[in-house]
Amino acid sequence: xxxxxxxxxxxxxxxxxxxxxxxxxxxxxxxxxxxxxxxxxxxxxxxxxxxxxxxxxxxxxxxxxxxxxxxxxxxxxxx
Numbered sequence: 001x002x003x004x005x006x007x008x009x010x011x012x013x014x015x016x017x018x019x020x021x022x023x024x025x026x027x028x029x030x031x032x033x034x035x036x037x038x039x040x041x042x043x044x045x046x047x048x049x050x051x052x053x054x055x056x057x058x059x060x061x062x063x064x065x066x067x068x069x070x071x072x073x074x075x076x077x078x079x
Contacts, residue, residue, distance in 0.1 A: 008043040008062075012036050027076060035069045 015032045018024040039062055046058035 008039065012040065028073070031069060031073055031076070035065055038065050 015036060016029075019026075019029045019032070042058045042061045042065065046055055046062070049055040049058060
């Protein structure tokens, strides 16, 4: 679980690349900022968790957050 923190930090930095390279606009930045804040919250709890069940819950929340982001992002791109 201690490896999850640095790995998520790299992920958070990489989520900003499309905006910084001007591939996507401010709508993407808004979605990513909201997603990253919640994922940072979950990752912090994950790293601090001492019980396996609590860690699994946070991992599920991380996957759910990413899944919702993909669905919302794809929907906004289509519309």
